Amino acid sequence: MTSEAPSLLNRILPGGGLRTRSVGGRGRGGDILRSASLRLALVYALVFMLSAVVFMSFIWWATIGLLEREVDAAIDADAHALSERWIEGGLPALADTIQQRLEQDVDDAALYLIVAADGTRVAGNLSGWPREVSRSDIPYQLTVSRDGMRGLAEVKAFALPGGFRLLVGRDVRSRAILKRLLADTLLWAVLMVSGLGLSGAFVVRSLFRRMVRNVARTTAAIAAGDLAQRVPLSGSGDEFDRVAETINDMLDRIARLMDGVRQVSNSIAHDLRTPIARARTRLEDASMHAASRTEMQAAIDRAVADLDGVTAVFEALLRIAEIEAGARRSAFAVVELSTLLDDLAELYSALAEEHGLVLQRLPGRPIRLNGDRQMLQQAVANLLDNAIKFSSPGETVQLSAAAAGGVVRIVVRDQGIGMEPAELARASERFFRAESSRNTPGSGLGLSLVQAVAQLHGGRLELGPVDAGETGSPAAGLQAVLVLPDTPVSPPPRPEAMEPSSSADHTPERTQSLSWVE
């Protein structure tokens, strides 16, 4: 019993399991009364000990209590039987019965005594009436001597007619030994449980402190500007780890946003400063060195073009900001998407042709949706512009749209140089330009605008490599999908006459490449 108690307690009480976990670093002092970790540990220990007390009380009640109740019941039963014998046969029958019982008592635990009114012993195995026993309604616990041996007994007295008195009892010496043994065991158990509870509490406290300290240290480092800090994980995948992971995810996102902001400001500095510096240099150079009016004129014209580029970047930034602020939602109306795409395909097919490309407008069912016509035009125009810009002669750019599953998917697919997966993830960031496109004209704002337009419509922009199985061509190129929610709109009032897309029977002459924004 003694050896079993701790393992049993370990099994049924929560403290044991925690001991296997490594104990974290010890915390510094601090205000003990206000320490949440200490409170937590105290509550833990309290609950632990309370359960131990309840558990041990039950053991006590179930063993010692049961034995006591059994002795009481046996004494009562004996007394009842003996009183019946008295009624049947008087004193002699009673004395006989007692004698018989004593002879049959193999445990040698039964105690009987009949005394006459003057106190002389009539029958029984006790030498004399114990002095303590005077009342007949309560049980007595006393030391009796019997056959020269002293022992602990529980007895009850009964008064018989004629002044005779009967004493019935049981020797409870073995019970007392058991009781002491159990009390000792439970005392040890209490000590062990307290020890376990306290060490468990300590473990809980240090785990808690470690967690809180890790988080606090990390966030403090972040607050101090070190964005690379992360909350360390214990690797066990427990709740603390999950909290830590959540915090780390949050920090990753913040870091990405910060990177984005930093990159935007760097890019603004670069993308705007460069053309401004160029314009300034040109003007200064012309003012100092221009030998002729023509030279001066040329320098000024180029400077103006540079400044126009700056304006265009500003306008794109403002436009994106405007869209992102959701200010354009008031302009939402029913848009004939198919017609809109046909028109854009017509506009850009000429450009594609000039680049030696084919722009295919894949046929589809007419689609109508609720949106901002101008913004959708610009978004798709940007996608087409990109596709044409990053394709090589002889390739095909496809424009298609389909409504299915509650969304409208506008797909622009090219066979061009495509993008690295790492670049894809960042493609819609403001001013982001893939390494391979550094030398292509552009501000790096086109896809940001498409993204903003998609978000304005509650949709998204998906960029990815072209699925080779779908096109039957080598798996190169980029597929840009503008996914927009398919909002229900009223049926079309009239069928729109489709304009045939531009014929391809001419090779356009090389025009002066007069783009009005570089």
Next chain:
Amino acid sequence: MRILLVEDDQTVRGFVAKGLKEAGHVVDQADNGKDGLFMAVSESFDTIILDRMLPGGIDGLHLLETIRGQHNRTPVLLLSALAQVDERVAGLKAGGDDYLTKPFAFSELLARVEALGRRAKGESGPTTRLVVADLEMDLLSRLVRRGGQKIDLQPREFRLLEYLMRHAGQVVTRTMLLEGVWDYHFDPQTNVIDVHVSRLRQKIDRPFPTALIHTVRNAGYMLRDE
């Protein structure tokens, strides 16, 4: 043309006025809304160039609404640093005929002002036939001939040519074409319009000894009889 220029920024006003005068126009200037309104209602102009944000208690939109309230139909070109689509819509709703965002190229401003002035004059009745030199366009039968020879055009090419012919002798900028022919109000960042004009040239000019569509450097295009 007699043009009223209401603009508070002295550099811009001086520059625009000088340019317009060089282009042969008569320019009256005002540097605040109050004076501008007084001049707009007391005299007659072919076109008004109006800055949206003006000092003096009366801003551009207010001025515009006031003169429109008096049934003054003078074409108005709004100038503004407010580039947002909604601002543009507000400007046109208040009665503006065109909207130009600052900063702008002078050629763009001039082309638009001249187009506005022309439009106001030419509103005598619906035209059914446009003629420039030996190029004829019948708007009803949608037939185009040059020197008696029939030219087949795609619908968009037809509209592009129609726009150029309606503005014959005037500079037409790429933005004007994008807005007037395609109804797009964004900057496509590429030379799409040049490509389309170039295709039109293939059909209109290439088979003939003289060219009608001319490129105007740093500005746009012009259809004219040379």
